[in-house]
Amino acid sequence: MASSTASASTGECTGRSAGSGSEEFPIAHNADIAAKVLAAAPVDDDEKKPLWRYVRILEKTGKGEGANAKIKCRLCDHQFQGRYYRVKAHLLKISGAGVKFCRVVTVHVLEQLRA
Numbered sequence: 001m002a003s004s005t006a007s008a009s010t011g012e013c014t015g016r017s018a019g020s021g022s023e024e025f026p027i028a029h030n031a032d033i034a035a036k037v038l039a040a041a042p043v044d045d046d047e048k049k050p051l052w053r054y055v056r057i058l059e060k061t062g063k064g065e066g067a068n069a070k071i072k073c074r075l076c077d078h079q080f081q082g083r084y085y086r087v088k089a090h091l092l093k094i095s096g097a098g099v100k101f102c103r104v105v106t107v108h109v110l111e112q113l114r115a
Contacts, residue, residue: 038112041074049084051091051113075104 041053055071061081062068072079073090080086080099089097091105092113105113 035112038109051087052084054091055087073102076102078102 043053046052054074056074057069058072058079059070060067061070066083068081068083070079070081071087075091078090078100080090082097082099086097086099088094090099091102092110093101093105
């Protein structure tokens, strides 16, 4: 179960995954927080597929380099099976890929991801 807590001084919310022990990423309600969310992900040099830096490959489930994998989103801890297309759909909120949208990604984050 996920819960959100609001900081009275900054007005920002933090998405937390109960019992996961993973990093916490703020829900980006403005451009400044969005920049912090995106900067917190590890650097990846894959220019053709830059969204890989926001997910972690838990296990390769297929054969070959472009095969399916078990994937976990670094922002919301959602796990799913697939390839880069599904990572892109999850983070950029593209419907039709059969994957849940990332709840941490807001309009401000989307603007920076698509840039």
